[in-house]
Amino acid sequence: MSDKNTKKPEPSSAKATEGQGKKDEVAHLKLKNEELENQVKRIFADYQNLEKRVLNERREWLIKANKDLILRLLPALDFLLLSSKHIEDEGLKLSIQKFFDILKTEGVEKIDAVGKEFDPNLMEGVQTVAGDENKVVDEVRSGFKIGDQVLRPVQVTVGKKEGN
Numbered sequence: 001m002s003d004k005n006t007k008k009p010e011p012s013s014a015k016a017t018e019g020q021g022k023k024d025e026v027a028h029l030k031l032k033n034e035e036l037e038n039q040v041k042r043i044f045a046d047y048q049n050l051e052k053r054v055l056n057e058r059r060e061w062l063i064k065a066n067k068d069l070i071l072r073l074l075p076a077l078d079f080l081l082l083s084s085k086h087i088e089d090e091g092l093k094l095s096i097q098k099f100f101d102i103l104k105t106e107g108v109e110k111i112d113a114v115g116k117e118f119d120p121n122l123m124e125g126v127q128t129v130a131g132d133e134n135k136v137v138d139e140v141r142s143g144f145k146i147g148d149q150v151l152r153p154v155q156v157t158v159g160k161k162e163g164n
Contacts, residue, residue: 063146066106070144074152077103078141103144111143111154124153131159 080096100110111122113136118125122143123136131137136156143154 063107063149067146067151070103070106070108070146071151074142074144081142107146108144108151109146111145111150113139113143113154113156118156118158122150122153124155125158126155127157128160129157130162133159133161135159 077096077099080092080099084092084096103110113123116136118134118136122145124143126140129137135158137159138157139154140157141155142152144151
């Protein structure tokens with residue numbers, strides 16, 4: 001009779017406890033999965049930022065490395081441009097164009113100044129003449145830049161109203 005007085009666990013409560021345990025485990029695994037997904041997303045974003053930073057640093061390094069060489073070559077271009085003002089030669093014009101094409105492939109741009117407002121960040125005023133106030137009348141020496149960085153300012157003649 002003692003066996004009859006001992007209570008056995010009811011099968012339905014055991015299943016309920018087992019079901020609750022599985023629900024808790026599933027919830028825990030979902031939470032862990034979300035954490036891992038967020039971690040992967042952060043790592044991927046960090047990697048993309050690193051790639052961008054390395055690319056920018058590489059670009060800046062190339063600009064610095066090329067800057068000195070380009071600055072040493074610009075006087076040769078100045079000489080060719082000056083010669084072209086006095087000599088009509090197709091070979092000279094082609095050489096100058098080829099020089100500009102090479103500079104362009106290296107990211108170097110000529111600064112256009114004639115007819116524009118004088119900008120002391122890009123230009124160096126070497127002379128003033130009668131003309132529209134603060135407008136560039138003539139280019140004395142070409143100027144160049146790489147991206148936003150000025151390699152050499154353009155030397156210009158700037159207009160000045162007479163009587164000032």
